[in-house]
Amino acid sequence: MLGDSRGSVEVAPESAPSPGYAASDAQRWVAEPGKKSYRTPFERDRARVLHSSALRRLGAKTQVVSPGTDDFVRTRLTHSLEVAQVGREIGRALGCDPDVVDTACLAHDLGHPPFGHNGESALNELADGIGGFEGNAQTLRLLTRLEPKVLDAQGNSVGLNLSRASLDAASKYPWLAQDAPIIHGHRTGKFGVYADDAPVFDWLRQGAPEGRSCIEAQVMDLADDISYSVHDVEDAIVAGHVRLDMLDDAETRERVIGYTRQWYLPHTEAAEVAEALARLEASQVWVRGSDGSRAWMAALKNMTSQLIGRFCQSALDMTRAIYGPDPLTRYAADVVVPQETIVEIAVMKGLATTFVMTTENRQPIYQRQAEILHELVQALEQTGERHLEPMFAADWRAAADDAGRLRAAIDQVASLTDGSALSLHHELTR
Template sequence: MRAVPGYEAYDHERWVPEPPKKSYRTSFERDRARVLHSSALRRLGAKTQVVAPYSDDFVRTRLTHSLEVAQVGRELGATLGCDPDVVDTACLSHDLGHPPFGHNGEKALDALSASIGGFEGNAQTLRLLTRLETKTFRHNGGSAGLNLTRASLDAACKYPWTRPDAPVKNGKQTKKFGVYAEDLPIFEWLRSGSGDTGARPGPGQTCMEAQVMDLADDISYSVHDVEDAIVAGRFQLRWMQDPDHRGRVIEYTRRWYLPGVDDATISAALGRLEATEEWVPAANGSRRSMAALKDMTSQFIGRFCSAAIEATRAEFGRDPLTRFNGRLIVPEETDHEIAAMKGLATAYVMTSDERQPIYQRQREIIGDLVDLLTETGDQYLEPMFAADWHDARDDGGRLRAVIDQVASLTDASAIEWHRTLVQGEPFRNELF
């Protein structure tokens, strides 16, 4: 095993030990390759990021978003001393658990599985990496998933707690969690400590690589969702000069991302971005305006990353920061600017009135599929999920197998399954 500075042998361990390999690659490089070649990652190419992937040739999918997060996270992490492949693996993995129809599908599955602990995309990611996307088996015949190293699995844990243990923020228990009750054994293994140093993560403490992944995710979708929305004709940045439009963005930013922060502070964050040379008040689809929009996206990514790097270095010095020997620091002003960018996309895409009937129809499709597959047992389940259904000890386990099946579907396959299985229409290949 090739040594990696800043990481111990403990960090390279896998849940199921594997024989040493004569390889030019580190164990972390092999982790990245396992995720990159997974079917779960390929399926993200047909899953909604913000706008449905089949609606426009330009918009980002979950796959292109994940690739962009990986690029941002890899460079940010390497600058701070993290192993770039550990961060890259976490970034490529971070959305694997998302079901069809994005967060709308996630909410639908959560309600449908309330009796068995609910559904959460991040908990589903851990389940995919350690159980559903199989490369290795345990001694008892059970799946060990991709059998990634401890460091890579921990880096992919954005919310390292169960639903009951979720922390309270702003007086409310957060809805996000990263592990289902039935997956606690592997979770406890990967969170069991940090080897010879004796350092152990505190409850809910994320490792440095996971913090980098989380920030790279926030930065990427804050700027890229705005870019997609502008190109799709949803809004123009010059609208922020209109008090009504500005007020709408401020309201959604506060409600969704910055509860407790006053309007003036959010408006000031918008103002700082508007004052930059890169701000594009209007884009008309020409090559020049598209280039300007792309430059704004690039410059804002650099702006946010640089601010975090400078603040983190000011606190922790120049030593390599890995695992639990440091903390990523995002200045408050930078956090507000990122949130304001997210508020722009929220105000004009995710909450637009015209999309509400679409969201309702998506929830109906998810609900109908779960109901049908629950009623028909293993009849329509793919072989892997049918095996899980048969191995389940009770109705709860069988429902989880159904939920896993539906969550694995892409947007298009969910619509097709619904059309053929629920509506009873014949299969139709739209390409021929």
């Protein structure tokens, strides 16, 4: 387990951090003396994530539709690249260091396991007795422990050893599971750190307000929401799952409104959701038909671009109206998104949910994916370190108890792509 004796680190002699950032923001969990460079610490952070094996694996992990089923659909990797582009521009417009935001956006899905959110739910069930599984907590674990790059003086991996500002920007839910906030009377199941990763989390959160994410993390979160809300609909349209003129049917329209509320806005009235849908339909860029022509595809891409711009600009305008024109970094401000925009983004998510994620023909696929991950983890538990990759086998041997060994097996499974999970499952269960 990572110790907590490395809190007093020195800033490596890289270029100075950007204006608005203190020297402590550029500190690393383990000092790296002699790293002279023309790059800033934050530029180096971005490069480390960009060249990581974890980022490459996202190319074969499910976003919404499984990779390989269609040449057009997005994977976790292409989604992350798009989030980084959107987040970098929002962050730059607000005065954040673009590389800090870019790093957080590239890293935001690194902890997601095979089979998308369905896989995340399956691993959370398997890890129920050892603190659960959460994609965001797994991202922090990967950045600070699992991805090989830097070792401490005792030979323990500290992951990519990113700067404090970049790690904090990647922390979408800056709390442990037991400290998760209560929202509308219920404790959220989202959290950003496992208990045995608490030392590095405490270090990166030094000086941060409890439970509050920095503005760079908020930009990352908004860019993620905007990107997948629009792009998932684009993918669904191109794949033939939906045409937007299907919303002319009253029953279909009610389903979209219902799923939007059920999945994303349970405390929002149906009339408010319906008004947001009507506003989107009234925009000049809304593409109703589908004929597969170049002109139609160009119109669809224009709709995607214009909706992203619409959502980004509304958040920028509102945030600037409240905080003024000065550069906004770390804890100097929050990203403020107008309620109308929040609902419009949710409606776009609701469209993808209605026509892709909740269709009856997807349910047997989701069930089988969950079964595969359950059987895979159980097989690894039964065979010990024999079928674990060397790095995870070492974690297995170093574990103090069964809980630690189970976590090593789950770390291994979470790192797999969709295809490698299927292959390993076949190997272990044939």
